[in-house]
Amino acid sequence: MALDPVDDERLCVFLIEKALSKLPTGKEKLLGIVDLRGFRTENADLKFLTFLFDVFYYYYPKRLDQVLFVDAPFVFKPIWQLAKPLLKSYASLVRFCSAETVRKEYFTEETLPPNFRD
Helix, strand or coil, X not given: CCCCHHHHHHHHHHHHHHHHHCCCCCXXXXXXXXXXXXXXXXXXXXXXXXXXXXXHHHHCCCCEEEEEEECCCCXXXXXXXXXXXXXXXXXXXXXEECHHHHHHHHCCCCCCCHHHCC
């Protein structure tokens, strides 16, 4: 069964809205985590990545605090070089880091997602 890019985009916007609705009072920004463990070039979708950043740029300005690219493999670097100019000022929000960094700096033991546990 082929995936429908429009459905992916709708789901993405729904999840952004859901995440924003769950922010504690006084908090207005989201942290995006892109887990690149197991990434292969055939997984790359520059069109969707551009869509995602355009959504934040045009519809949710200043709502994205940081985007973590977790454990990006070597093959991701050329893709990043292609995508970076398309992301406008949001490219500066990207941080490359390890899963260990995510565990230590962004979560407590109680809030750590299962896929980031040892």
